Amino acid sequence: MCAKAEQKEFGQGIADQETDFPQWYIDVVMKAELAEDAPVRGCMVVRPYGYALWENCQANLDRRFKDTGVVNAAFPLLIPQSFLLKEAEHVEGFAPEVAWVTHGGGEELPEPLAVRPTSEAIIGPIYSRWIQSYRDLPLLVNQWCSVFRWEKRPRLFLRTAEFWWQEGHTVHANHEECEERTRLMLEVYRAFLEEELAIPTIPGQKSESQKFPGALRTYTVEAMMQDGRALQSGTSHNLGDHFARAFDIMFLNEQNERVYGWTTSWGMSTRIIGALIMVHGDKKGLVLPPRIAPHQVVLLPLWRKDEEKAGVMAAVDKVAATLKGAGVRVKVDADDSKTVGWKHNEWELRGVPLRMAIGPRDVENGTVELARRDKPGKEFKEYPTIESLAERVPQLLDEIQRNLYQRALEFRVRNTRHVADMEELAQAIEERQFADAFWCGMSDCENYIKEAVKATNRCMPLDQPGDSGPCVVCAMESSVHAIFARAY
RNA sequence: CGGGGUGUAGCGCAGCCCGGUAGCGCACAUCGUUUGGGACGAUGGGGCCACAGGUUCAAAUCCUGUCACCCCGACCA
Numbered sequence: 431m432c433a434k435a436e437q438k439e440f441g442q443g444i445a446d447q448e449t450d451f452p453q454w455y456i457d458v459v460m461k462a463e464l465a466e467d468a469p470v471r472g473c474m475v476v477r478p479y480g481y482a483l484w485e486n487c488q489a490n491l492d493r494r495f496k497d498t499g500v501v502n503a504a505f506p507l508l509i510p511q512s513f514l515l516k517e518a519e520h521v522e523g524f525a526p527e528v529a530w531v532t533h534g535g536g537e538e539l540p541e542p543l544a545v546r547p548t549s550e551a552i553i554g555p556i557y558s559r560w561i562q563s564y565r566d567l568p569l570l571v572n573q574w575c576s577v578f579r580w581e582k583r584p585r586l587f588l589r590t591a592e593f594w595w596q597e598g599h600t601v602h603a604n605h606e607e608c609e610e611r612t613r614l615m616l617e618v619y620r621a622f623l624e625e626e627l628a629i630p631t632i633p634g635q636k637s638e639s640q641k642f643p644g645a646l647r648t649y650t651v652e653a654m655m656q657d658g659r660a661l662q663s664g665t666s667h668n669l670g671d672h673f674a675r676a677f678d679i680m681f682l683n684e685q686n687e688r689v690y691g692w693t694t695s696w697g698m699s700t701r702i703i704g705a706l707i708m709v710h711g712d713k714k715g716l717v718l719p720p721r722i723a724p725h726q727v728v729l730l731p732l733w734r735k736d737e738e739k740a741g742v743m744a745a746v747d748k749v750a751a752t753l754k755g756a757g758v759r760v761k762v763d764a765d766d767s768k769t770v771g772w773k774h775n776e777w778e779l780r781g782v783p784l785r786m787a788i789g790p791r792d793v794e795n796g797t798v799e800l801a802r803r804d805k806p807g808k809e810f811k812e813y814p815t816i817e818s819l820a821e822r823v824p825q826l827l828d829e830i831q832r833n834l835y836q837r838a839l840e841f842r843v844r845n846t847r848h849v850a851d852m853e854e855l856a857q858a859i860e861e862r863q864f865a866d867a868f869w870c871g872m873s874d875c876e877n878y879i880k881e882a883v884k885a886t887n888r889c890m891p892l893d894q895p896g897d898s899g900p901c902v903v904c905a906m907e908s909s910v911h912a913i914f915a916r917a918y
Numbered sequence: 919c920g921g922g923g924u925g926u927a928g929c930g931c932a933g934c935c936c937g938g939u940a941g942c943g944c945a946c947a948u949c950g951u952u953u954g955g956g957a958c959g960a961u962g963g964g965g966c967c968a969c970a971g972g973u974u975c976a977a978a979u980c981c982u983g984u985c986a987c988c989c990c991g992a993c994c995a
Contacts, residue, residue: 452989471987523995548995582919582993589994642995650995665995697995732954771955789954799954808955 444779447713451657458707459586462716462780465703472584472591476700479780482724484594484700488574490626490722491596491698494618500570500598507575508543509552517676520550523643527579529591545578550644550669550695553599554677561691564603564683568611572598587704588661588918595699601679601691605670608692609647612668615696616649619664627702628719628835629653629709630842631663632913634889639873642695646670652888652913654842655708658862660888660915663705666696704918709838716781717803719834720827725761727753727823728782732770732789741793749788749798749816756820758827778803783830784823804830846913852882855902855914859883862916869912870901878903879914888913 444461445453459465464480467473476484492502508531515521524547531543546552553571561569576594584590598615602608616633623629631651641648645667653663673679674690683689710717720726731746733739746762753760761782763773770787777785787799797813800822814822846864849855858865865885869875876887879902890912898909 456989467987469987520995527994579994583991636995640995645995648995662995667995730954734953766953769953769955769957771953771957774955776956787954791954801955 444713444715447656447711454711455704455707456586458711458715458779464707464716465586467586470591472581474584474586474590474592476594479724480703483703483706483718483722486722486724487622487626487698487702488596491618491622492572492574494622495572495596495598498570498614498618499568500572500600502573503571504573504575505549505553505556507546509546509549511542511544513551513555513677514544516551516554517644517673519672520644520676524548524579527581529578529580546575547577547579548695548697549573549575549577549597549599550673550693551677554673554679554693557599557601557691557693558678558680561601561679561681563681566681567601567603567691568607569601570598570611571600572596585704585918587707588701593699593701595697597695597697600694601674602693603681603683603691605692608670608694609668612647612649612666612694612696615694616651616664616666619651619666619696619698622698623651623653623663623702623705624835626719626721627706627709628721628831628838629663629702629705630835630839632889632891633893634891634913636665636889637871637873637876637887637912639876640887640889642667642669644669644672646672649892650889652915653705653709654838654845654864654915655705655918656711656841657708658845658864658916660864660913660917661701661705661708662888662917663702664696664698667694669693669695710834711781712806714775714806715779717834718781718783720783720831723781723783724759725777725782726759726827727761727784727786728773728777729760729762730770730773730777730785730787731762731764732787734790738790738793742788742790745793745816746788749786749819752816752820753823756824758823774801778806783827800826802826802830804833849902850899851902852879855879855885856883859885859914859916864888865902865914866911867902867914868899868908869910870904870906870908871910872901872904875901875903883914885914885916888915888917 444457447454463477465474465476468475528547529545532539574596576592578592581589581591600611602611620631620633623631631653633651636648636650647668649666650662651664652660655661671690671692673693679691680688681691707716729746729750731742733742750760750762774785781803783803785801792798796816800812800814802810846866847858848866849858855865855867880886890910894911898907901908
């Protein structure tokens with residue numbers, strides 16, 4: 431009795447979101463069956479429900495990429511050591527995280543093979559063969575794959591040794607087009623996160639110390655989690671001619687001169703599922719934006735007597751068909767070994783936007799009971815007629831989508847503060863906020879902040895107000911706003 | 919790499935201090951009663967107690983060592 435009451439009070443036995451956010455996060459991942467630890471240290475198993483989420487992300491992103499002219503291909507998992515060594519900054523940046531294959535076919539290999547931590551070093555040599563003429567440009571290719579980085583401190587979805595992502599690799603004839611593509615893909619990410627995942631982000635440029643190893647410039651979309659920490663949710667790199675020089679990516683231009691190409695790379699990973707959880711989740715678990723939810727509506731049939739079952743199921747089938755016809759993703763949970771209370775809790779934990787109970791009473795009245803995930807509680811339940819559902823449900827799904835975005839945006843705005851000096855910055859970080867500060871651009875000042883308050887420079891937002899003021903550390907006049915926060 | 923944990927049934931755990939037939943809850947299977955916000959009864963199946971040594975008549979339990987994983991840090995485009 432006590433144990434049961436406790437379990438009810440604390441949702442499905444998940445940790446309290448307010449007081450133990452990290453444990454709450456792990457509990458949600460595990461209990462919503464999104465992922466679990468694999469038998470290999472630092473690796474995860476993405477379970478079917480988590481993978482369904484990722485597939486929806488993939489399908490949508492893939493369409494957005496293709497709308498900009500990108501095509502897909504697949505490149506090798508293994509990279510010869512000599513390839514990886516060709517770009518100095520790149521190898522230096524990734525060396526500590528690379529896993530090596532040293533044996534094959536029962537023998538030691540003449541040259542070790544790196545398990546790709548990212549694929550610039552294997553794609554570079556391939557592109558160098560593919561590109562001969564300016565007519566071959568731009569080259570716009572993406573691949574969906576997993577990569578491997580030996581992480582010291584793994585966290586499910588946020589930082590695992592193996593993770594799934596897409597990496598786009600493009601080549602351009604000049605720096606202008608290269609920069610344009612870099613920014614275009616950042617914008618694709620921003621729009622995807624906002625429109626599909628209902629996650630507001632701050633698009634910005636990374637500082638020198640935070641940029642991708644080997645890049646000329648790195649852009650990022652930074653999102654605020656409910657614990658006030660930042661999550662880099664997608665990145666787009668202007669690689670300049672660095673990798674073209676390292677891998678001999680050259681072409682003959684219209685003046686018949688042999689010149690280097692200009693490359694970009696950009697990636698978004700399963701990490702965004704972590705962002706979904708931490709941006710929208712609540713004390714009862716996951717809250718999914720309708721546009722990305724594997725099931726948008728779950729139907730819960732219920733009856734007392736056997737003779738009621740046929741009537742209820744007929745109504746359920748009819749409603750399911752109607753909703754599917756209206757383009758709604760519907761799941762019928764007719765498992766009669768579980769009570770309706772159990773099901774409500776289960777589907778709340780899994781974040782389904784709408785739960786629709788249909789019983790004998792509803793069959794009689796021609797109505798359903800509709801509960802929305804973003805506003806839990808009896809007062810938000812409604813009882814629309816079956817006839818109205820084809821119209822009402824899509825309308826509600828849109829409303830939920832908008833509500834989730836709006837509330838995430840308000841949360842971030844409420845928790846972002848402009849700070850004038852280190853004292854204010856420290857206070858903002860302590861209160862789990864984003865600190866918006868003038869920054870002189872020097873690494874020394876960044877590092878000072880990092881050591882003083884454990885906050886890193888997340889980005890210099892693209893949207894700059896245009897005013898100026900003293901650097902938050904050294905007081906040198908600057909017109910650059912930067913966002914400082916604790917990060918995952 | 920530091921600090922702290924944990925390895926016992928599919929999952930979650932108790933048992934260990936004080937050695938003596940390996941247990942509980944959930945899940946699973948069958949049957950019955952149930953069903954509008956986490957139902958109940960009966961019966962049943964399921965174990966290399968992380969691994970390796972040692973002590974002992976006897977080890978999940980004591981001793982020594984090893985391994986693995988998790989959490990918190992450090993690090994992390």
